[in-house]
Amino acid sequence: MDAAAERRGAVFSSWRSASPNPLAVITFATALGLLVCSFANTLSRAGEAPSPLLYWAGILLIALPIFYRLTSEEASAGERLFLVCLLGLSLYGVKLVRDTPIFNFADEALHGYNSNQVSHHHHLFHINPILETSSYYPGLEGATSALRSLTGLSAYGAGAIVIGAARLTAMSAMFVLFQRVSGSARIAGIGTAVFTGNFNFLFWSAQFSYQSMAISLLLLLMLAVVELEMGPRAARGAWRGVAALTIAAVVVTHHVTSFALIAVLAVLSGLAAIVRRVPKPANPWPLAALAVALTIIWLVVVASSTVGYLSPIISNAISSSLHTATGEAPTRELFEGTSSVVKPTPLVPRSIAILAVILLAVGLPFGLRTVWRRYRSQPMALLFGLGAIGFFGALALRLAPAAWETGNRASEFLFIGLAFVLGCVGLERWRPLAAPWIGRALTAGALAIVLVGGAISGWPWDSQLARPMRAHSEDGPTISSPPLAMSEWASENISGGRFGALTATARLLLEPGDKKVYGDFTAELINTIPAPVLTGYRLSLLHKEHIRFVVVDLRAVSKDGIRGFYFSEKDDPKSAWLPRSMATKFETVPGVARIYDSGSIIIYDLEAESLAATPDAAQS
């Protein structure tokens, strides 16, 4: 048997022994952890308010055995690849068992609607009324359409499979990338495990959204670039093909990731030109040029509205950061509640989140030292080092009110670099004679803190567990939450007409309601709906945008894209409700009809009388 065959055989050699394979034991623990998380979510949906410890114990049951095994010397590269994929998929499972199953995340409704439009019309690019730009980047919906067309699955079902495949791609591509750069499967495994501690990993990046798919393709592209430089010369043409295909797919899938891709390739090209190596490796500048060309073509020909969408976000982030830095504006309070119904994060989880960031910061200089000593001749390793440092810059953006979201988005890309750098720290190799296991145990423990702390930083403490959108009533039959029931009613009883609604109801009217609904910034709905009085100016805005149905949600969480989808509780305080004048002001409009009333949600038809007077128009 040659050496290669021996290595391949070794991956699974212990399967033939009588004792259980360590992978089987770890997989079993992971499945148990997922079951515990599912049980905690189930209790939460039933209103039993389970102890958060149960849920976090489930997460640790999933992650800790994997972390500990990844720190070992004896695990083979194949085993480590299996473990990081298992980790990524299991943590994705934690998101799935939190779903109802129905889209629960604000961005999922946008892409679910786009996916439904592709299924209805058999074509891409049907306008999304809430986020127009999203319909010009149809890569995710296009990929999902294949599964939906072939199986008849819903957007949720097909989307869950596609995002699962993207998650598997991301984990495996990152592992192979880190292994190629570092030459060590152990560093690759630990680095990929560190990545699960990025703030968005558990929920935000697991949602059915274009960035979730695009970032996995970005990682594949980075792998292709490294293989072009370090892989066999004969395979370079193939990797160039993979890179070109991936670049094109990212460009049609997500705007920010395509810009990140250009930045990655441009910096790599610059670093490759600077770093002196013999023999000089292939510079990826042709790929950078291709990425720039395709992105510009797509922006000009298809997605020109992207510039108008992103530029205010970026300019606000810059001005907000400057105002905060100069003391002209207050810093954003971290972990604080945003309203009377949203409480601040308790002290213990807040401490864990801060400890996680401290651990990341403490590990950084050690990791950077190793990167500089061992890998400074590699442009990709240097890029990772720059990304790791940049992550802490992005962290500072979280303190500026209008910049935190930009910082949050940027931090996920930068965390790729930080993950590699921290994978190089080498704490797991610390083996004092008295306790040779201590280095591994400390590394696994630190990874667990980073994972849990990242999850706490990335998603509100009170929303880590599921809440009920549907429930069995005391008498037995199933009942739905007010916004969900409203969207289902609208889907069944109203054909045509534009809706105007705020965040939570707007999202559910999009999916599953499948209605043409306009959100916060159309016709200044964000100001018009909460206002106590309807002025002529605001009414004219509604008419100008042809908003026929206005949805008024009297719940304080109606503007909350995380908490606004669920049932109210019987003992909700009065502060959970907004003034009724928000709704009754529309009754002063001549010819209006109040067509729906569920107590908390009221719908007005602004054109009821005029359309009744001209029945033909009503029919059309």
Added chain:
Amino acid sequence: MRGHRDLRLVIAATLVCAVGGLITPLGPVRVVFATPLALVLPGYALTAALFGANRPERLQSLPLTLGVSLASLALGSLLLNYVPGGIGGLAWVILLVLMILLSCAVAARRRGRPRRDPGATKWVRLRPSPLTWMLGTGSLVIATAALVLAQVTLDADNVAGYTQLWVAPPGAADGSARLGVTSEQQQRRYYRLEVEVDGRSSPIVETFDLAPSETHTVTVRSNPSASPVRLAARLYLRAAPHDVYRKVSAWLPARGAL
């Protein structure tokens, strides 16, 4: 294609998945055929075509297969967008099958004469111990149970029930409107519905009870009129007969009364 066992397997799997996906009536069963056809086989075949004889390392196969599949689906949907009929099941099957078969043909040509890979047979010689088998099977069962548990709808006594009163926007055909009361309450409730229509001397009054998730509907027609007629409905709970619980209104279309 002779000698390239993996490519022959890919072609066979493609044909089985394509035919199975098209002829299977049940959606959930079609997932078994469609998922590899969409998310695995295109990536494997395209990668094989790109790499030819310089096959990627084994660890690289997973990200390449899945990632290239995702990329080809994203770009394939753009292609289908501009063909007659657009994006649909048959179009996807044809595109994917053609893409995979063509890629396999290119791969076989680029690989040339097959070489024997002594390590390739290792993967089929797995003999896990009984305990490993049990743990593996148990893991699958537990993970499935976790996902099934997540889909179960439960009693939630703490959630606040409510009732919807609604009127569907009237159709023009007969000048009628359909009113509805839908209970999303925790328990059976008793209601009184009063509907006033302009031009009628007395309101329509109905009393009824609804179990959770039940709906009571009333169709209201206007008297002949030259202009739209206003309808107002009020819902009362029997427990509080004088407090308006819900109210809606509508305009009934004019109905030839000149």
